[in-house]
Amino acid sequence: MNALRPRVALYLDLIRWSRPAGWLLLLWPTLSALWIAAHGFPGWHLLAVFVLGTILMRSAGCCVNDVADREFDRHVKRTAGRPVTTGAVSVKEALLLGAVLALLAFALVLTTNAAAIGWSFAALAVTLVYPYAKRFVSMPQAVLGVAFSFGIPMAFAAVQSRVPLLAWVLLLGNLFWVLAYDTEYAMVDRDDDLAIGMKTSAITLGRLDVPVIMLCYLVYMAIWAVALAKYELGAMFYIAFVLAVAQVVWHYTLIRTRARAGCFKAFRLNHWLGFTLFAGIAASYALK
Numbered sequence: 001m002n003a004l005r006p007r008v009a010l011y012l013d014l015i016r017w018s019r020p021a022g023w024l025l026l027l028w029p030t031l032s033a034l035w036i037a038a039h040g041f042p043g044w045h046l047l048a049v050f051v052l053g054t055i056l057m058r059s060a061g062c063c064v065n066d067v068a069d070r071e072f073d074r075h076v077k078r079t080a081g082r083p084v085t086t087g088a089v090s091v092k093e094a095l096l097l098g099a100v101l102a103l104l105a106f107a108l109v110l111t112t113n114a115a116a117i118g119w120s121f122a123a124l125a126v127t128l129v130y131p132y133a134k135r136f137v138s139m140p141q142a143v144l145g146v147a148f149s150f151g152i153p154m155a156f157a158a159v160q161s162r163v164p165l166l167a168w169v170l171l172l173g174n175l176f177w178v179l180a181y182d183t184e185y186a187m188v189d190r191d192d193d194l195a196i197g198m199k200t201s202a203i204t205l206g207r208l209d210v211p212v213i214m215l216c217y218l219v220y221m222a223i224w225a226v227a228l229a230k231y232e233l234g235a236m237f238y239i240a241f242v243l244a245v246a247q248v249v250w251h252y253t254l255i256r257t258r259a260r261a262g263c264f265k266a267f268r269l270n271h272w273l274g275f276t277l278f279a280g281i282a283a284s285y286a287l288k
Contacts, residue, residue, distance in 0.1 A: 010083045010088050010089050011083075011089070011097055013082075013083055014062060014063060014066060014082070014083045014084065014089055014094060014097065015058075015059035015062045015063065015097075015101070016058075016059075016062050017059075021267075021268050021269075021270070021271050022058050022062070023054055023055050023058035023059070024271035024274070024275070025148060025178075025181065025270060025271050025274060026054045026057075026058055026148055026151060027050075027051065027054045027055075027151075027271075027274075028271060028274030028275050028277070028278045029148075029149060029151065029152055029170070029174045029177075029274055029278075030050055030054055030151030030152060030154070030155055031047075031050065031051075031155075031278050031282075032170075032274075032277060032278045032281050033151065033152040033153075033155035033156060033167065033170060034046060034047070034050055034155040034158075034159065035278070035281050035282050035285055036166070036170075036228070036231070036281065037155050037156040037158075037159035037160055037167075038159045039285065040285035040286070040288070041282075041285070041286075042155075042159060045111070046112070046155075046158055046159065048108075049108045049109070049111060049112060049158070050151065050154075050155060050158070052105075052108055053105045053108045053109065054151060056101045056102070056104050056105035056108070057101070057102065057105045057123070057127065059098075059101050060098040060099075060101035060102040060105065060127070061098075061127050061130075061147070062098075063094045063095065063097050063098030063101070064095070064098050064127070064128060064131055065130070065131045066082050066083070066084040066085065066094060067084055067091050067094050067095055067098075067131075068131035068132055069085075069131060070082075070084045070085050070091070072196055072198055073085040075192060075195065075196045076189050076192040076193070076196070077189075077192060078188065078189060078192075079189075102124065105120075106120060109154075112157075112158040113157070113158060113161050114161070115157040115158075115160075115161045115162060115163070116154055116157040116158040118157075119150075119153055119154055119157050119163065120154065122150070123147075123150040123151075123154060126143070126146050126147040126150060127147050129143060129147075130143045130144050130147050139179075139199075139200075139201040139204050140199060140200065140201075141178065141179050141182040141183055141186065141200070141201040142175065142179060142201075144178055144182055145174070145175035145176070145177075145178035145179055145182075146171075146175060148174070148178045149170075149171040149174040149175050149178065150171070152167050152170050152171045152174060153167045153168065153171060155167075166227060169223060169227045170223075170224060170227055172223060173219070173220050173221075173222075173223030173224045173227065174220065174224075175220075176216040176217075176219040176220040176223070177216070177217065177220040177270075177273075177274070179201065179213075179216045180213045180214075180216035180217045180220065180270075181266070181267050181270040182201070182267075183200075183201040183202055183205065183209060183212070183213050183216070184213060184251070184255055184263045184264075184266045184267040184270075185263070185264070185267040186200035186201055186202035186203070187202045187209060187255065187258060187260075187263040188260050188263050188264045188267070189202075190202045190203060209258070210252070210255055210256055210258070213251075213255065214248070214252055217248045217251070218248070221241065221244060221245065221248070224277065225241060228281075233280070233281060233284035233285070234284045234287065234288070235284075236280050236283040236284040236287060237280040237281060237283075237284045238280075239280065240276050240277055240279055240280020240281075240283075241277070241280065243276050243280075244273050244276045244277055247272060247273045247276065248273070251266045251270075254266040
């Protein structure tokens with residue numbers, strides 16, 4: 001048993017277990033969609049499926065991403081110590097772990113309905129495509145935006161056995177949020193990425209990075225506010241919305257000088273913005 005502990009520690013490092021910000025960024029818009037689709041609490045079964053499924057798929061995505069980026073990561077300060085990059089975990093091990101995690105997530109989806117099962121294949125395809133988009137797409141964060149937003153149509157499919165237009169509108173809005181926070185993330189590695197020829201939104205946007213990030217935040221929040229207006233969510237939602245706008249302003253103060261520490265802090269704390277909107281939506285339904 002003691003001999004297994006070092007391997008388990010490496011696998012936990014591979015899936016970023018000690019850094020939950022990644023799966024939290026996926027979780028809050030997914031749960032928001034789940035509550036909206038169900039017009040309130042969706043039940044413990046679907047809540048468990050989407051919480052556990054989000055964690056599992058994010059972890060599987062980390063495995064695929066680190067295998068795809070292993071040659072690039074060794075040249076970037078922040079990622080040079082990742083287990084696959086250093087060789088502490090082999091490519092075969094990482095892919096096997098990713099496959100097991102994805103299969104566990106699929107097993108959870110199998111407990112829902114045919115619509116959710118069908119859309120899960122599209123979600124998997126986008127997850128597999130993203131790590132390689134950085135080689136060909138000038139703004140791969142847009143591909144990540146689709147991948148990180150796919151829990152929204154999945155939630156509607158699981159609750160309503162269909163994906164209405166509202167789900168796609170919310171996905172579009174969420175895509176702009178992902179563009180905002182992942183560009184902040186890309187700003188941290190901009191110098192290293194330029195040196196190795198990686199394509200990122202931070203490089204493509206150049207000195208327009210900060211204003212475009214702010215615009216993306218505002219577009220995200222505007223789309224969600226307009227899309228949900230007819231649901232009459234009440235005061236709690238709008239209080240949460242104001243608090244979320246205040247966080248956007250705070251993020252501007254963190255990234256305006258483009259300092260690595262400030263940009264990374266802004267990215268790392270973005271999940272609180274998603275949580276704030278989810279809390280407003282959940283509280284509004286609870287008080288109806």
